[in-house]
Amino acid sequence: xxxxxxxxxxxPDDPVRARRARAARVASIGQRAGAALFAGAFVLVVAGxxxxxxxxxxxxxxxxxxxxxxxxxxxxxxxxxxxxxxxxDRERGV
Numbered sequence: 001x002x003x004x005x006x007x008x009x010x011x012p013d014d015p016v017r018a019r020r021a022r023a024a025r026v027a028s029i030g031q032r033a034g035a036a037l038f039a040g041a042f043v044l045v046v047a048g049x050x051x052x053x054x055x056x057x058x059x060x061x062x063x064x065x066x067x068x069x070x071x072x073x074x075x076x077x078x079x080x081x082x083x084x085x086x087x088x089d090r091e092r093g094v
Contacts, residue, residue: 023081024082030078034069037065038064038065040068
């Protein structure tokens, strides 16, 4: 019987893995920042409801939601892409 060849081990200086790690870091930072902006918008709305709800407060809450969405949406997609690439590498034995 012939044995299957061992799966190739990734080199520690693999440029694809390095780029993937950077992408995962960027996605993580984007997700944290987006979630923090959503939480900030929530706090601003609650503060506005507890007071007279000044116009600047509404503007700040809307800005936090918009910027949070701009950060969060692509970060979620990027995180899924990194996880899918890692899973595919594991399934292929790389």
